Amino acid sequence: MEEKSVNKTNSNGYTFLFAVILVLVVASVLAFTATSLQPIQRENMRQEKMQSILATIGVETDRAGAQELYSKYISKEITLNENGEVVESRNAFDVDLAKELKKPVEDQVFPLYIADYDGEKYYIVPLRGNGLWNAIFGYISLKDDINTIKGATFGHLGETPGLGAEITKNWFRKRFEEEKIFDSNGNLVGVSVVKGDIDPSDKDDNKVDAISGATITGDGVSDMISERLKRYLPYFEKQTEIKVATK
Template structure:
C-alpha cells in the first residue's frame, strides 16, 4: 500500500499543503514585525551617514528629532504626492525607482537638522543605488551644509565578496569619504572616486579621491559610478538649495566662469 503510486501522490499532496500552509502562516504572522525591523534598519542607515550610533541608542527617537525628510522629482521640485497618493520619503524604494528612467524617478532627501537650531540643516543625506560586481549596491551619502563637502557615507550590498567588495560596509572604508569634495577645482561635478589599489595612506589622495579596495576594483568602480550618477540626479535640487542658502554664483555656472 505504502508503495502504490496513488499513496505516494496523495501523501505528497497532503504534505505539500500542510507545509505550504505552515509557511504562509509564519510569513503573514511575522510580517508586521519584520517590516518594523526593516524600517528601523533604514533609519539606522540614514543616521549612520552623519553620526556614529552606539548600541542601545533609541534610533526612532533620534531619527524623529533630527531628520526631516522630503521627496523631490528629477527637476528638484518638492513633491507631496504621486498619482494622488501621499508619498513618504522613507517608504520610497530606491531599488524600484532605479528601474525607471532617471527623469521619471522620485528622489527622497533626508535633512539632518542641527541640534541647537532645529530649523537649520546640518547635512543633506541622499540615497544612492547602483550595481556592484555581483549584485546591487546601495547606501547614503551625506553632504554638509555647503553641499560640496561629504560629511559621511554608508554603503550596503547584496552579494559582494566577503573580505573584498563586501568591505564597503565596513566603517574604516566608509570613513575615508568624510570631508571629500564632490566638485573639482573648476566647479564641475566629479563625485568622490575610489582609486585603484590600496595604499592605506590617505595623504596622497586629492579632494575628490579616496583610497581604493585591494582586490575589489570592480566593486569600487560601482561605488564611484553610483555616487556620481546620483549626485547628478540630485543636482537640480542641490542647486536650488544652494541658491537659497548662499549668495554666490550657482554651481552650474561656475563651469563657464573659467
C-alpha cells in the first residue's frame, strides 16, 4: 500500500498537477501585486509629468514637491483642436499623445500649459516623435513672444545609452535655451539638431549642435519640435495679447 502511494506521488500526472497549481498560485500573487501597485504607479507618472513640465520654465523639484509647485506656477491647462479652438470636453493633462498621433491630424487634440513664473508668462507644448529605436518625447516652453525658447526636456523609450539617450541630459537641454523657433522671414521652423560648426552664442540660427553618433535621434528631435509647434500656431495667432513672431 505504501509503495503504491509513493509511486502515485512520483507519477507524471502528479508532477504536472503540482506544476499547474504552482503556476496558478504565482500568477494570482503577481496579478494581485500588479493591481495593487497601479494607483501608486499612476501617481508617480503624474508627478513625473509635472516635474518635466515645470523643468522647462526652470523650476526643478522632486516628485514629492511636484504637485504643490505645479499648482502654484501652472495657471492654465487647455486642449485645442487643429484650428486653434479650445476643446472644453478634453482635459489637457490626461491627453495621451501616443494615442493622438495615431489619429488623422483633424481628429487630434493638442494640450497646452500656460505658466506664470517669476513675473513672466510661458506657453508649454508637449512633444512626441520617433527616435532611432522607439518613441522620443518631451516638453518645450516658449516665452510670451512665442519665438524664444525658455527651456526644454526630453525623454525616450529606447535610445542607445551614451548616444541617443543623451537627449535627456541637462547639457543637451541647455542648448535649446534662448533659441528662436521662427526664421528671419517669419516662418516657423523650430530648432534643428545638426552637425557642424554651430555657434552656441547665435540664438537666431534655429540650430543646436548635435550629439556625436546620434544622427537619427537628433533628426527625430528636430522633426518633432517643428511638427508639434506648428499645430499650435493657429491658436497663437488668434490671441490678440500675444505678439507672434510670424509675419
